[in-house]
Amino acid sequence: MVSGGSYGGSHDSDGQDEQRVVWAVVGTDIGPLLLAATPDGLVNVVFHATDAVRDKALERLAARLGTQPVEAPGSPLLAESIRQVTAYFAGERRDFELPLDWSLISGFNRQVLRELAAGVPYGGVVGYGDLARRVGQPGAAQAVGVAMGSNPLPVVVPCHRVVESDGGIGGFGGGLETKRKLLALEGVLPEPLF
Numbered sequence: 001m002v003s004g005g006s007y008g009g010s011h012d013s014d015g016q017d018e019q020r021v022v023w024a025v026v027g028t029d030i031g032p033l034l035l036a037a038t039p040d041g042l043v044n045v046v047f048h049a050t051d052a053v054r055d056k057a058l059e060r061l062a063a064r065l066g067t068q069p070v071e072a073p074g075s076p077l078l079a080e081s082i083r084q085v086t087a088y089f090a091g092e093r094r095d096f097e098l099p100l101d102w103s104l105i106s107g108f109n110r111q112v113l114r115e116l117a118a119g120v121p122y123g124g125v126v127g128y129g130d131l132a133r134r135v136g137q138p139g140a141a142q143a144v145g146v147a148m149g150s151n152p153l154p155v156v157v158p159c160h161r162v163v164e165s166d167g168g169i170g171g172f173g174g175g176l177e178t179k180r181k182l183l184a185l186e187g188v189l190p191e192p193l194f
Helices: 051-065 076-089 107-119 128-134 141-149 176-185
Strands: 022-026 033-038 041-046
Touching: 022 051, 022 076, 033 051, 033 076, 041 051, 107 128, 107 141, 128 141
Parallel strands: none
Antiparallel strands: 022 033, 033 041
């Protein structure tokens, strides 16, 4: 049900449309998520998007992308992202099929995150070292950890699926409780009892 390439008649008369960044906060089982998008795709997902966290994230986005993000929960640029994220948390969607704007990350980190997005399916996990090998950098497990920590698109680019080779859960920018909940949602871990 994805509409064709047109985003409707919301073009700014001053030609700033190419620079547009829109955002909305979506309530989920792991707390509020901020989703931000550009005309190229989903550009940022931010955990625990309370007012203070949201404001800081929006300042960072404005600085990085050179334009002030606009709150627009009804924007066609966000509609599909909101729909798919909501379906994922409802257990109705396993894979995200969204255009992604990778402009917040580059180099090795982008390469690792693209491999993660393409190569580690719902319900699966991968070790930091395994992911390093997949991108042709055996021995770069620590650098993979850094890449996961800098992931601008968590949940959609599933850094929660990267774990320690000894069975440890590993770190997580959204907090270990959030990582456990995401892995439980995907059936990798049992649901917490309390």
